[in-house]
Amino acid sequence: MRTCAYEKGVCPVAFIDHLLIIGLLVAISAFFSMSEISLAAARKMKLQMLEAEGDSRAARVLALQQAPGHFFTVVQIGLNGVAILGGILGEQALTPYIEQSLNWLAGNQSWIPTLSFVSSFLTVTSVFILFADLIPKRLAMIAPEKVALLVVSPMLLCLRAFKPLVWLFNSVADLFFRLFQLPQTRDEQITSDEIVAMVDAGAEAGVLMEHEQHVIGNVFELDSRTVPSAMTVRDSIIYLSLQDSEDEVRQKVAEHPHTKFLVCDGQIDQVVGYVESKEILRRVLTGQSFTRLNELSVRNVLAVPDTLTLSDVLEQFKAGREDFAVVMNEYALVVGVITISDVLNTLMGNLVHPFSEDQIVQRDQQSWLIDGATSTEDVCRALGLDHLPEQGSYETIAGFMMTMLKRIPKRTDFVMVGDYKFEVVDIDHFRIDQLLVVRQSPPASGQ
Structure with missing residues (x-):
């Protein structure tokens, strides 16, 4: 049996034991932190691809994501339990040692016990924040699917070990969800806007070429363009x-x-x-x-x-x-x-026809020549506009001019949209053949 001859219970052997226990608690807390982030952030589509390739762990991750309340309950039990134990053991391990060191340096002062306790608290808290929270979560966010596959088996063991507590806490949580009529399953429906956002992100990252990005975006426009x-x-x-x-x-x-x-x-x-x-x-x-x-x-x-x-x-x-x-x-x-x-x-x-004449010709950084039959979607894309006024009322840029002017346009007629001036430069009978679009500062007065 190990004994200590040091005063006030400051024993090097006990101190080392406490540090080892704190290190173990930090590791356990890091595991739960990584599990929480990775299992929540792992993308369903990528997991389904891994499952199709024969990885059984991906199927287990997908099953956990369908009932997120279970593993979140285990994570919170683990994190809170470890945090409490870490605080208790950290104060016991560090406070006497820091207090003895300060007494040796400054003599027996009345403020030393308080400073020792605060220093011990800040040290243990900083260690847990850095090594049990920030670093593990950042690692899990970088590669959530890989981390989720690594932690899913231990997490399932924890689910079985804490099953009574999980059932108790989940029952209470479910009661609150039913009371306030809140959804209890994650909506996995993917919208076209989300796919377009993913495509844009892929283009920015260099995964997709610019023409590939445009093709994918055009696919979704087929449902909106008449x-x-x-x-x-x-x-x-x-x-x-x-x-x-x-x-x-x-x-x-x-x-x-x-x-x-x-x-x-x-x-x-x-x-x-x-x-x-x-x-x-x-x-x-x-x-x-x-x-x-x-x-x-x-x-x-x-x-x-x-x-x-x-x-x-x-x-x-x-x-x-x-x-x-x-x-x-x-x-x-x-x-x-x-x-x-x-x-x-x-x-x-x-x-399809790379040598065909373009309907939109950029003359310089501030001006474009546009065929009157060009669709408004193509014009908005070329000019970087979200939409044109009353865009649902017409299909082409010629229709836009007639809608805005409320008459058949003639040469030199123009319409201002923000910093852009749309001017008719060519008329074929009553048909708008060509427009000149110039980016400029908004005019002081209207047309």
Whole structure:
């Protein structure tokens, strides 16, 4: 049996024993701190990937996350119990030793016991804050999934060891949750905004390339962008008429080498169907003549309303096994045509046709030339704007100008949006062909 001959109970052997116990308590507290953070912060998606790869520990972590009250209860029991024991043992271990050292340096002064106690308290508290709280939690935040896999087995043992206390405290906690009608399970639903935020973070970290970031962002825009934002507008449609002669058909195909042409009966709103240019080319190459377009296997055309989103159009293309459609408004008038390539252009940007003319051309750091048919989403992205005023009322930047001016714009008309001046610089009949956008200081007075 170990004994001490030192006064006031200051025994080096007991002091070392106390330090070892405090070190053990710090280690236990660090384990619970790491467990708390890692099990809460571990990402479900990554754990599911690890589970699919055959790691059984990931399945146990996911099970704990489904009932977080259990492991949080064990963590709090462990942390609070260790903190109390650490305070008691720390005061017993350090206070006599510090007091004896101060008495040797300053003599027996009345303030020495108080200072010894305060010094012992601050030392033990600092050790626990640094080594049992801050460092373990920061490590757990850096790699929560890896730490969670390491601590899940010991945590399950603690759950079984403290099962009666866990049941007691959880029962009381559940009573309060039911009393105040609070949710008791974590909502794991991921929104599109969260995915976009993750993609932005990945791009900033260099994990995703800039074009990959834009493609992923465009995928979610397919549900919000309507057909007019991607279609070929009515005035730009090149169509064939049943009354066209063979020479007229050949001339249109030669001057406008599209893969498909809308076929109408006299005027554009009398849609009959569409014909593929390869049918015409086949007849020309084989020396066959034709007198009417219906001899060229005119096909039924898919008609879609102009209120559909691009995502809806993709579904229509898939269901009808088509890649070409005519867009009609509520009055059964043709407002445009859309192809699957138009949707892919919206999705992929200039990756599909890298040499096509840009609708937005940045002249310098402060000005842009923008085609009037450019969608408002593309304009906001290029200018760094969150949205434009009354953005739900129009699809293109030309529609924005008409909505703001409340009339058909003419050249030099402009609208101010914050520091940006949107000015009409080119008009084709009544159609806004091009705008100049300049970033400048807000004007002193309105338009």
